[in-house]
Amino acid sequence: MTALPIAELTIATEGAADTTFVGARCTGAWTVHGIARLEERLDTLSWPGEGRLTIDGSAISALDTSGAWLLHRTMRALGKQGRDVRITGLRPQFDSLLQLIASREVLPEAQVAVAPGFVAGIGRQAWSDVVGAAGFFAFFGEAVTILLRSIVQPRRIRWRAILHNIQSAGFDALPITGLLSFLMGVVIAYQGADQLQRFGANIFIADLVGLAMLRELSPLLTAIIVAGRSGSAYTAQIGTMKVTEEIDALRTIGVGPQELLVLPKMLALIVVLPLLTVYTDITGVLGGMVMAQNRLDVGFDAFLHRLDEAIVLSTFLTGVGKTPVFAMIIALVGCYRGFQATGSADSVGRQTTVSVVHSIFLVIVTDAVFSIVFLWFDL
Numbered sequence: 001m002t003a004l005p006i007a008e009l010t011i012a013t014e015g016a017a018d019t020t021f022v023g024a025r026c027t028g029a030w031t032v033h034g035i036a037r038l039e040e041r042l043d044t045l046s047w048p049g050e051g052r053l054t055i056d057g058s059a060i061s062a063l064d065t066s067g068a069w070l071l072h073r074t075m076r077a078l079g080k081q082g083r084d085v086r087i088t089g090l091r092p093q094f095d096s097l098l099q100l101i102a103s104r105e106v107l108p109e110a111q112v113a114v115a116p117g118f119v120a121g122i123g124r125q126a127w128s129d130v131v132g133a134a135g136f137f138a139f140f141g142e143a144v145t146i147l148l149r150s151i152v153q154p155r156r157i158r159w160r161a162i163l164h165n166i167q168s169a170g171f172d173a174l175p176i177t178g179l180l181s182f183l184m185g186v187v188i189a190y191q192g193a194d195q196l197q198r199f200g201a202n203i204f205i206a207d208l209v210g211l212a213m214l215r216e217l218s219p220l221l222t223a224i225i226v227a228g229r230s231g232s233a234y235t236a237q238i239g240t241m242k243v244t245e246e247i248d249a250l251r252t253i254g255v256g257p258q259e260l261l262v263l264p265k266m267l268a269l270i271v272v273l274p275l276l277t278v279y280t281d282i283t284g285v286l287g288g289m290v291m292a293q294n295r296l297d298v299g300f301d302a303f304l305h306r307l308d309e310a311i312v313l314s315t316f317l318t319g320v321g322k323t324p325v326f327a328m329i330i331a332l333v334g335c336y337r338g339f340q341a342t343g344s345a346d347s348v349g350r351q352t353t354v355s356v357v358h359s360i361f362l363v364i365v366t367d368a369v370f371s372i373v374f375l376w377f378d379l
Helices: 036-044 065-080 092-103 118-152 159-169 171-198 202-243 246-252 257-296 300-310 313-321 323-339 345-376
Strands: 008-015 020-030 053-063 085-088
Touching: 020 065, 036 065, 053 065, 053 092, 065 085, 065 092, 118 257, 118 323, 159 171, 159 202, 159 257, 171 202, 171 257, 202 246, 202 257, 202 300, 202 313, 202 323, 202 345, 246 257, 257 300, 257 313, 257 323, 313 323, 323 345
Parallel strands: 020 053, 053 085
Antiparallel strands: 008 020
């Protein structure tokens, strides 16, 4: 077996009146075994002149990743000195390897930028929020388009995925939503008991618990629990698929990610959240009844009789009627944030946190808007 010649680089210069051309000729095997001594020499080599540099690579007999990296590093160092560096004569396969090394180069870490001023920071954050809002509205429009298309063509709806999400977001959430709603009813009745006793208006505890739970607290509390429980799960699931490039794989085989991942979750929540709200209405009133009997000596029969007089159908409907809007907000924000995950598991964690915060914030804002609208219409 014949040993490959050791890598070498020789320099030649030829001058003109105003320009100096520096030429270098690479010979031998630019491989991991052949460049050991050459690398040390290149680090201390002094290149004459300041003109254009042409490197002739036609005599390179072998080139691997190590040799290509050394050659690219040398050309880059000369380029930083202001030289116009060109390489000629490389075999096609060697040239392809050199270009691959250049494309995969890890750039040095950027210097820490000076922190922007207070006004500049506000401007950057405002612009970032505007861009994020525009992206979300575009995502919302695409989801609505897919929903309308699925209504026109029902066979496109993935019923199995919808049923699975109904179970995970609805049935599995019954214990936590029921318990918290029951405790909320207990707290409301307990806080109102002392005030009502002072005026001998014990029976009006039914009005307080019924109106507070059915109209505001049950829909809002249920939406917040679902946002923290299911909305975060949607973000984590889609974000993980985005990081592992499963989303790109779906697009490659012609499956729309929105139709497969977003639509079933949104439809499932639109079905589940009103039902969960009715359930939490019942458990919240039950908690108020228990506390009213223990604290105010108001029996279950008297409580239910007064509740029937205090609560009208519009009170119940205004509470339940808000929940489909809450469901769309939670599903769309959770899925949208999942699609924004990039690069690593750390990004998935950040987007999950943002998803929960934004979902709860938008649900509360929407509830406030509903309250204003209901006030205008005297509901």
